[in-house]
Amino acid sequence: MTLVGEALIDIIYLFSLTIPLIAGILLGYVLREKKHINLGKVTFGTIIVLIFSLGFSIGSNNELLGSMPKIGLNALVILGLVLFFSVVFFKAARKMVKIE
């Protein structure tokens, strides 16, 4: 398959993930007069299942586990720089629009 074709399939797949999000928002909007809907447990359970599956994929990839020490250092370098520039830009923006 060509690179363009692969990229196109990636994009279609990722945009398809906005469908459940938009469907959820619309359904929630329609049902908003019903007061006793508690989603805390469902959300929590789903997050746990998702994170477990993600962990499973990581654990079943021996090559990936071997590269973990290197990933850890890279992650800290990226995170450090991301947080530094986020705060700097955020502070600059706050000065520009003068919001306290």
Added chain:
Amino acid sequence: MIKYILAALACGVIAGYLDNNYGNVLFGSFISNFMFSFSLILLLFVMGFAFGLDKEAMAKIRKTGLKILIFPFSVALGSILGGLVAGLILNINVFASMAISAGFGWYTLAGPFVWNFFGAELGMLGFTVNFLRELLTIATISLTAKIDKYAPIALGGATTMDTTLPIIVRYCGSDTLITAFSSGFTLSIIAPFTIIAIATLK
């Protein structure tokens, strides 16, 4: 919450490792493919549903006005620039490091998305960076809130609309609620599109 997430991740890693080395391949691919996609789709649906139900959430966004959008966009620009610089320093694909940074702390999104575009190892890196972002925002809040009242909002990125919101409000004061929520919301909305946009440039 965070300890259950860590426990689930650890159990998943152990179960995956055991299954891969001693277990059934078919069972493993069922969990890593079907269960993973299904729970991601369900989670997106449930989060959308919770947002649609919440009258105050929509009212808050209308109230804040457009001026407040400068905050999430400054965090987005800062994050992506940080990713670019880190990619150059670490000598990894700069588009991957920028895409990783564009998760803005939403690790359940950034992990799978980056994984999908840049492969397993960078996907794992994307998950780790964004996961640590949330963890670090929570762990350091009592310190960062003292340095600057609004700093935790910049640190939290997309997580300031849900997981870190109650903690930010507690440490930084109730007047930061709207800024934090709208910043987290905007970053959550733009995160998938930003990752896709960066990935298409690669």
